[in-house]
Amino acid sequence: MICYCMDTIDEFLKNSNIPANASIATRMREPLARRATFNVGGEAALWIRPSQKDGADMIAAVFQQARIQGLPVCVLGRGANVVFSDNGFSGVVLDTGGWSGVETFDQESGRIVFRAGTRIDRAVETLAKHSFGVPDEEPSCDVMGALLALGYGGLEFLAGMPGTIGGAVYMNARCYERSIADTLVSVAIIDENLRHATVPFRAAEWGYKKSPFQNRDMLITAAEFLLYKKEKDALLAEMEAHRADRERKGHYRFPSAGSVFKNNHAFGMPTGKLIDELGLRGHSHGGAMVAPFHGNIIVNAGGATAADIRFLVDDVAQRVRKSAGFELETEIVFM
């Protein structure tokens, strides 16, 4: 069980100077299973979701105040790549989902700044057959909708992927041979010293599913991308093709966090195929199961716990190590 330091949480809320009329959402003992697409996890001592209506500095202020008070902070996007512990989180879960939308767009250059909590694709929830995270509690913009409205392309390869801009930048999300870093110009962050900083894109700092922000105690507040003009019909056709491809591959059939392990050229084949060849599709532990339709996806087949998922991940990794001699690296983040 987590230790609920409720006095500390009360003190934090008092010191945060959140105005009485702010539209910030705060909940104590919030079930994290509702906040992640795997639908597992215990409670957060405090879940807090600032809204753009409260102004640019609110999300930064919450992050800074929690850090000043020494409270553990977990920054959360859509929860599409995380496994929360069954024991929950004894600090502040800072949900960026209310901090969404286009901050600036320059038609001439094609430069656009999305706030960190901007959803990648709202259509994902409609496609999901099981509960897949929680629906937004307030109207928010999504990247695919913005591209279609503006008639600009550059990020449409991400259609059908759940998540937020902040999470996708942090993970350097990748699909269909492209990474989010390919169109990235700069990222606005609050750094370890609680200072606002703009980090320009430098190719050397980015790699396959690797960003310079991983394992750092920082907050991404916004990201700037370089888009280009593209016909709306062509944009829509590409988005629909990606969504249909993912639907065909079973991505929305069960709660999951997408691919569990990273690919590695040294394996000579995609990790999913390596796992398939060991006959592990359908292999399960408790409510967690290697998807019957994809070796590199573990699903919550019903009633899974975070411990079930952890066990199955370790078990698959061990079997691959034993039979093929390869060391699998997890892509999903255990919180």
Ligand SMILES: Cc1cc2nc3c(=O)[nH]c(=O)nc-3n(C[C@H](O)[C@H](O)[C@H](O)COP(=O)(O)OP(=O)(O)OC[C@H]3O[C@@H](n4cnc5c(N)ncnc54)[C@H](O)[C@@H]3O)c2cc1C
């Ligand atoms: C069905 C399905 C399909 C998927 N397909 C793909 C795919 O094709 N390619 C791919 O790359 N991924 C895929 N994923 C994984 C996931 O969609 C991406 O990793 C996505 O970018 C995660 O975004 P998020 O906002 O949900 O991040 P979260 O899961 O909320 O967070 C992930 C990590 O980023 C950190 N983080 C999030 N926001 C911020 C922020 N603002 N500042 C600092 N840190 C932050 C979190 O602390 C955490 O460590 C898939 C997932 C599912 C469920």
